[in-house]
Amino acid sequence: MKEALFYSKILLFGEYGIIQDSMGLSIPYKAFRGELKFSSENFEAKEKSQKALNEYATHLQNLVNEPDFHAKIDVEAFKKDIEKGMYFDSTIPQGFGVGSSGAIVAAIYDKYAIDKFGQSEEEIGKNEIVELKEIFGKMESFFHGKSSGIDPLICYLKLPILIKGKGDLGTVGIPASNDSSAEEGAIFLLNSGTPGETQPMVNIFMEKMKQEGFRNMIKSQFKKYNDECINAFLKGDTKPLFKNLKNLSGLILDNFKPMIPKAFHKIWKQGLESNAYYLKLCGSGGGGFVLGFTQDLEKAKSLLKNHELEVIYKF
Incomplete structure (x- = not known):
């Protein structure tokens, strides 16, 4: 075979x-x-x-x-x-x-x-x-x-x-990862240590979609920041990427708390307040991995020293 x-x-x-x-x-x-x-x-x-x-x-x-x-x-x-x-x-x-x-x-x-x-x-x-x-x-x-x-x-x-x-x-083609030894910006994974289940998380989301305020947030803010992040990433344009990432990360923290592993609530907020990194869900959430984006990998590693960090892409 x-x-x-x-x-x-x-x-x-x-x-x-x-x-x-x-x-x-x-x-x-x-x-x-x-x-x-x-x-x-x-x-x-x-x-x-x-x-x-x-x-x-x-x-x-x-x-x-x-x-x-x-x-x-x-x-x-x-x-x-x-x-x-x-x-x-x-x-x-x-x-x-x-x-x-x-x-x-x-x-x-x-x-x-x-x-x-x-x-x-x-x-x-x-x-x-x-x-x-x-x-x-x-x-x-x-x-x-x-x-x-x-x-x-x-x-x-x-x-x-x-x-x-x-x-x-x-x-689609994506910009090549910068694999030089000089560590600057990166996308990384953080391991929550516990698996999540997709269906219960999707069910929570669909229930939230019944609320007019949540629906409006998804259709206007979430869609705008998400789409702008993709456009900036594909162009290799880090300034608008990280500006929109901060907005997206904050929006997820405020509106998707059940999908964020509880142990990550504090470090999620820490990233937003320090601007050292921004976190977002990797898939449906509830457990598993969380995605991180940083323009200063060494600073992010220092602040997240108690967490398992796996680099998947370098800027």
Whole structure:
């Protein structure tokens, strides 16, 4: 079997906003990865994975018979491979907002889809990307109740994706990370130490959307700051990026407290008051990772010395 690696993803911008048609920007993150593997040995991780894969095979069996599902998946071959000892070997932490289920879906589609879409920019156009997103949304719904399909799409294509609206998305180039030894600005991950669950957080958000004040905040302020951050980041223009990041971070602290791990409330505020860094949600929140942005990495490291900080991009 040809081994195919699928990386995790990070939604840099757009958490919750993409539900309401604001922009989103998601990138592959190669520090975590997963692949379908065969093993004749039995061990706990394999048995746990196989149990989940068997349950997922039942979901797929039902899905392929639905008239509005536009993909052919060889579910029988999938089931037979599980019986032969196949499992999903993954270093992607579950419930941390970095696409653990997205990687599984991408790997299964890659191996078992008949007449599958290509993975390179040359092989797949904008319309195909939108169609693939819809397919992946239905495939990933098993894990989250409802899925946009964005996470598996990133994991499958292994390219940054710019979401301009529900039906308007495509691959995009991002400024190269400055990997010189001089540490200046950076994007980093902070580990809350506990996983979060997507569906309860989305439920809280949808309840909040019933309030007129919250709805207006999302449609005006949140969308404005989020979209401006994306535009500035893609242009490599750090001044407007950090100006809008501060506004976005403050807005999230004021309006998304249930989604922010309690241990992070204080350091979130510290970043805003010191201007040393700004934090935002990484995915739906509730646990997992939190994203940080700084123009002075050494200062941010000093203030966050009690927290596990992982740099993912340098300005």
